[in-house]
Structures are given as structure tokens and as C-alpha cells.
Amino acid sequence: AERLEPATLYDRFVAYREGLGMEVLPHSGGAAFGTLARRLRAGGLICLVADRDLSASGVEVSFFGATAR
Helix, strand or coil: CCCCCCHHHHHHHHHHHHHCCCCCCCCCCCCHHHHHHHHHHCCCCCCCCCCCCCCCCCCCEEECCEEEC
16 A cells, blocks of 8 residues: 555554455555565465556546546
């Protein structure tokens, strides 16, 4: 997950998701790939959510009548 500002917002986001039984891995600041590989080898499930274009190079699409990227 992208680290949100202020940090308290990110902390609340993570706490909510963890309360649902999810493990949230930060987008930066850690070796997420190794963690994902270990979870898969252990038979775990992985959900990759790609609802944000963090690279700012996405394509524009029509979304509910408005342009979104």
C-alpha cells in the first residue's frame, strides 16, 4: 500500500485492513516481493490491488462520465 500522509491516516488505513485479517505491505521501504513469495509457498492467498497509478504514466479512461487516469 502507498504510504499516505499524514502518517496517522496511513496507520488508520492499515489498522482497518488488519482488523479484517489482511496483512498490508507498504509500497516502499521494504522487500515486499520476498514476503509475497513466502506467503505463496506457505499456501497463503495474495491480493494485489492496483487501483492507483503511482507512476503518473497511466492512460486516461472514461469513468462514470468523467475522465480519470
